[in-house]
Amino acid sequence: MRNVADLPLHGGHVPQWLARRMGKLTRLVLKLAVEEYGTRGLLERLSDPVWFQAFNNVIGMDWDSSGSTTVTAGMIKEALWKEELGVKVAGGKGKKSRATPEELKRIASLYDLDPEPYVRTSRLVAKVDTVALQTGYQLYHHVFLLDEEGNWAVIQQGMNKRERMARRFHWFNSETFTLNPHKAIAGLEKEFALNTVSREAKEYQKTLLDVVQESPMKIERELESLKAIANGYRPLVYYKPREPWEKDVIKRYESLGKFELNKRALEFARELSVSNYEEFLLLKGLGPSTLRALSLVLELVYDVHPSWKDPVTHPPDPFKFTYAVGGKDKIPFPIDKPAYDELISFLEELVSKHPKEKALVRNVTKITKNWKFPKWEKRPT
Incomplete structure (x- = not known):
């Protein structure tokens, strides 16, 4: 024990x-x-x-x-x-x-x-x-x-x-x-923690660095779709709902706070072509809310997960x-x-x-x- x-x-x-x-x-x-x-x-x-x-x-x-x-x-x-x-x-x-x-x-x-x-x-x-x-x-x-x-x-x-x-x-x-x-x-x-610095999160870090090289507008659209799904909306294409798992994931993120993207921070990531997770964390304007938003997109769109183990x-x-x-x-x-x-x-x-x-x-x-x-x-x- x-x-x-x-x-x-x-x-x-x-x-x-x-x-x-x-x-x-x-x-x-x-x-x-x-x-x-x-x-x-x-x-x-x-x-x-x-x-x-x-x-x-x-x-x-x-x-x-x-x-x-x-x-x-x-x-x-x-x-x-x-x-x-x-x-x-x-x-x-x-x-x-x-x-x-x-x-x-x-x-x-x-x-x-x-x-x-x-x-x-x-x-x-x-x-x-x-x-x-x-x-x-x-x-x-x-x-x-x-x-x-x-x-x-x-x-x-x-x-x-x-x-x-x-x-x-x-x-x-x-x-x-x-x-x-x-x-x-x-x-x-x-019971759980959003832990993106666990050894179990290596694949998560790698995928996140790839995703933030995309347009911040694209990432924002994906996030807005997930928010709509959380409120009961079900799109006809593009996203296949995985009830009840998806609701549990969203609730877990919501328990930690809001998830809102700082698009300027994501623009910095693209401009600087950040190549490692340390550089990404040091980006100006990157806060807990933005990382929660990105993590939610990675989980429900790309099926890539951080660790949820409290260290x-x-x-x-x-x-x-x-x-x-x-x-x-x-x-x-x-x-x-x-x-x-x-x-x-x-x-x-x-x-x-x-x-x-x-x-x-x-x-x-x-x-x-x-x-x-x-x-x-x-x-x-």
């Missing part, structure tokens, strides 16, 4: 007394992580929802709220800009996410890297999780981590306002952006990590300020210790590796 963690949308804020402690603890954990694993190792771990969730809970955030992503990522960004650890963060929540390209250029300049590949990657992963993979979540948070060696990771989050849930997308040094590209996806698994992965049971200092919303217990301050003092001393002494601490952690949480204390926030 696969387990998933849901991320309900939570409001509220972090009080100053807790934010100060979170900032100190975040910097200490990051220093130790880079010392132990290097910058690449840190990025690998942050792109793993298991490790990210543990980090989030250790600093005192709720285990299952949408704020666990935004607050933790914000703390990490602030800490890495204050510390010279060989890795920096661009982007953030809402308006801050739109500053990502300029911040990436600044980071690339610090590390003597060409910024353009990373700016393109930032745009592309956002397009994948908004357009190419559709599950009803709209992105509102995007952070891009880049180290001095050119390794990168992305943590972005989308919200579904109707269901009041969030979903987190993790990326790390992806070699492909169009075939199972994610490192992981944390969230509540849905969400399975974070571990998060309750194990909530017993460090408590949780902001008092789950499983209120923040224990003395314990929090003692932890900070311990780690401050550890940072200054000799490597042999740190090895002793690593051995101590093995003792607690198999600790199990008390099941009767499992309570969602």
Whole structure:
């Protein structure tokens, strides 16, 4: 059985007394992580929802709220800009996410890297999780981590306002952006998703690139015919209805939103003779509605299908990590300020210790590796 963690949308804020402690603890954990694993190792771990969730809970955030992503990522960004650890963060929540390209250029300049590949990657992963993979979540948070060696990771989050849930997308040094590209996806698994970046969608991608070389007017006529069929019209020629399958397909698309073509985007596709799916996704004006429309045409006219499998992965049971200092919303217990301050003092001393002494601490952690949480204390926030 696969387990998933849901991320309900939570409001509220972090009080100053807790934010100060979170900032100190975040910097200490990051220093130790880079010392132990290097910058690449840190990025690998942050792109793993298991490790990210543990980090989030250790600093005192709720285990299952949408704020666990935004607050933790914000703390990490602030800490890495204050510390010279060989890795920096661009982007953030809402308006801050739109500053990502300029911040990436600044980071690339610090590390003597060409910024353009990373700016393109930032745009592309956002397009994948908004357009190419559709599950009803709209992105509102995007952070891009880049180290001095050119390794990168992305943590972005989308919200579904109707269901009041969030979903987190993790990326790390992806070699492909169009075939199972994610490192992981944390969230509540849905019955289906319009997934055009699955390995099962290779034929779909190839056919779509062929179709968009045709006249946008022709594609629009095909779409309008399908809309008419959905409303009960049955043409005498050209299209043979496949009831009830066709109605099920149309309803599935309608559940994700409207399907309207942006003909200007399709004209760009023809003018530029796009030859791969990455180029297509980066087209100006290509949004979720247009891709839904094209996918519907491919399914019902050309009998070519995307994948409908939701690629969400399975974070571990998060309750194990909530017993460090408590949780902001008092789950499983209120923040224990003395314990929090003692932890900070311990780690401050550890940072200054000799490597042999740190090895002793690593051995101590093995003792607690198999600790199990008390099941009767499992309570969602």
